[in-house]
Amino acid sequence: MNLKTNEVYSGFKLLESKSIKEVESTGYLFEHEKTGAKLYYLSNEDDNKVFSVSFRTPPTDSTGLPHILEHSVLCGSEKYPVKEPFVELIKGSLNTFLNAMTFPDKTMYPIASMNNKDFINLMDVYLDAVFNPKIYDEKGIFLQEGWHYHLENVEDDIRYVGVVYNEMKGAFSNPEEVVNRKVQETLFPDTPYGLESGGDPDVIVDLTYEDFIDFHKKYYHPSNSYIYFYGNGDILEHLAFVHENYLSKYDKLQIDSSISIQQPFKEPKEKVYSYPISNTESTKEKTFLTMNWVTGVSTDPQTHLGLEILAHILLNSPSAPLKKALLQAELGKDVIGSFDGGILQPVISVMIKNSEESKKEEFKKIINETLNSLVEKGIERDQIKAAINITEFKMKEADFGSYPKGLIYGINIMDSWLYDADPSMYLEYQDDFEFIRKNIDQNYFENLIQKYLLNNNHCSLLIAKPEQGLVDKGDNEIEKHLKGYKEQLSQEELESLIKETKDLIIRQNTSDDPADIEKIPVLPIEDIGKKTEELPLQIKKLENVEVLHTPIHTNGIVYASLLFDIKNVRKEYIPYVALLARYLGEVSTQEYSFEQLTNEIEIYTGGIDFDIDVYANSKNIEEYEPKFIVRGRALKEHLNKLFHIMSQMIVHCKYDEKQRLKEIIQSSKARTEMLFMSAGHKIVANRVNSYYAKSAKFLESIDGIDYYEFIKTLEEDFDNKADEIFAKLKETSELLFNKNSIIFSLACDEENYDEVTNSFKSLYNQLKDEKVKRNEYDFEMGKFNEGLMTSSKVQYVGKAYNVLDLGYEYNGALQVVKSIMSTEYLWNKIRVQGGAYGAFFSIGRSGTLFVGSYRDPNLKETVNTIDNMSQYIETFEASQREMNKYIIGTISNLDTPMTPAMKGNTATGNYLRNITQEDLQRERDQVLSCTIEDIQNAAKIVKEAMSENYLCVLGNDRKIQEAKELFETTVHLFE
Structure with a gap:
């Protein structure tokens, strides 16, 4: 151009x-x-x-x-x-x-x-x-x-x-x-x-x-x-x-x-606030302590990058010294560090969760002592190099998951452009990395600590304390205010208010x-590709290992995943699999101390992560394959190092670091509690599915309320149970990491395949070679229909069932039903009229149908709306133009762009879920040929699924008590 x-x-x-x-x-x-x-x-x-x-x-x-x-x-x-x-x-x-x-x-x-x-x-x-x-x-x-x-x-x-x-x-x-x-x-x-x-x-x-x-x-x-x-x-x-x-x-x-610009403070500020917990919840160890510093301006990209790396060094690396010092002092159960660089005056924060107000002086003291020590003695150089390398790797990789990288670049541009500076400032980062690397030995990061943290009065200590009854107090004040407001209205004003409300309802309906x-532009249906994208997957053998290779261009990065069979583990040990995923990589190994391990990972790789996924058979939900996944990414020149580090983590991990184990358990519990409040819809979705689906019940054991109860029990009696926990973690690892139960999945260029597999052999040869009995888990299933009570001011409502269990077959037309329900009926009834922030309708190939709401002020009304869905579907009518829109929108959801890593994971996932290219093409064909009659025929499926009445709600305790007839059980989620 x-x-x-x-x-x-x-x-x-x-x-x-x-x-x-x-x-x-x-x-x-x-x-x-x-x-x-x-x-x-x-x-x-x-x-x-x-x-x-x-x-x-x-x-x-x-x-x-x-x-x-x-x-x-x-x-x-x-x-x-x-x-x-x-x-x-x-x-x-x-x-x-x-x-x-x-x-x-x-x-x-x-x-x-x-x-x-x-x-x-x-x-x-x-x-x-x-x-x-x-x-x-x-x-x-x-x-x-x-x-x-x-x-x-x-x-x-x-x-x-x-x-x-x-x-x-x-x-x-x-x-x-x-x-x-x-x-x-x-x-x-x-x-x-x-x-x-x-x-x-x-x-x-x-x-x-x-x-x-x-x-x-x-x-x-x-x-x-x-x-x-x-x-x-x-x-x-x-x-x-x-x-x-x-x-x-x-x-x-x-x-x-x-x-x-906020003018700098002459002296640090200290503030105390209250936040609500339920009336039955203990206030013990529920206080948040956070220290925060304003650090320059975002129009200085070099310093901005330096501070971002510094926050990683101090707080976000697994072995970060400030985080480590705070955890070892046992001031709280978890430490979270952040660098907010998306505003004119960036902020570095360190937060301790599950603490007490009485520990604030010790909190301040440890922060100052640790920072002063780092300035006087210097930050370990390998730790600095590791933080620089991992930050640069992630910037170069530009893998932002479901967000288009062009959007992320656009957000980055605004971080300078909005403040009248060069919009390309945060895209041109290479010179800044080079400058920082050259100045490591000139105490670059130590000077940042001195200037922006130790000698900076523009900071605050914030204490957030729990207070029982605060929600009820607020609700009562609102009710009192609204009652008083109504009483002072004249008859004419009341009628005007009623008219305004009814006019709004009429508008909504x-x-x-x-x-x-018809003024909204719609693509011709002919513009939609008829063929589904085919993700390449080559199934090979390497010795006794099944290798799943996605041969695609990855810009020299190798994405390697080791999938181990969890069914080797006995049922009572399933929660230990989840704990193991947190433990590995956060403790020492035979060759590396914890700090050295972290540095090696960040210097030579783009990260090594541990995950658990449950691959439910798309043809039979009773069949599922739970896998413990070790994922790593690295440039091809560092392949040997990648697999060497992986082997240290899974084969030569130490099971004797009691303090680290305690910190990991406490952190897991604290983060799970926050997840209940921030992503209640996900908790509810899996919980209600676990009433009837074994795969979901398994997930509850590793990532839901059941796992929370498990981790809470470990924390409460940790000193007495530590040795037992170590023994079970070690036994779990020995059952998992076995030559006879591994699948090797990789995404890389075709020409790099031999080099990758040769490097992988060094790890494979260190695994145990023993026959292990596979277990079939017998879970207690049933319609438990729980009301999970918290101090939340809103609800997360969910109903679900499996349509295959009702004798129906999965059909791509159900994805069009999903589009219609999500953008028409549920959107209008639950969001527009009900005032909730969101509503969901999902249906998977394995038959799981879930309908739910997000940040919903209602409960009974939402359940009633869900129960009446089938009537809307049964009488659904639309012009061909409208049907084409629903079809196009559905195809849009099926054709989400994927990064190389996502392509590799998806291809592997399809294989393990028994989803073939023919299945994907059939689904697309069924979507493209979907008719009004197909939609109407789905009414019976939806009605029968919702009539099974599998229900779970997480939300305000008073709202749930008012609707207790809907539930088999109502429980307070937190003590």
């Missing part, structure tokens, strides 16, 4: 272009002359194209205005006046990413697609949404997405209802999230970072519709916009589209959206005009 600096292309002046070797791209910086809109384009060969339009949106209070607006602008626009254009796009586009994001100081609207036509369609809907939303004409959007007084009849009690209101009630139910928010509040009392851009539920209800509209008028203007393109698209076509359809209609404005729906 031959674009010239200072030339104007469709109203955009090219200010700068340069090659950015780190991301294999050319970066082009433009400015729109008429409006001042900024635009950056990363040109490369990636066909997964990304677009985003972002705005600098500093909050002025904690009403959550930026967050509510992010939701609201996607609820209809001038060109696309339907109620939910966002949902319409989910239904009928080939997007590889579609969402919106609220940050502390910006709001981003990103999309991605590999289809050129689809990419333009998505971009058009998003641009019209942000610049021409219906919020000016329809107050109901604000009432639905933000908050409103809900009153349907004069005799009813008034309630607060709103999607963001309930989402943030859920977020504020997680003590760790509350602590993180309070950290920002204490460090930045005079800037937008001290406010909650997502919204504090207690303050959200102060937001007025007028302020909401004024915020959009001020900030959602091209002059305050940051537009980003990535990939191999036609940039000239895209520039012309943006200019002609949108920006040309505006003139430049002077918009003050600048982020102010009224279908869009078909003519408006």
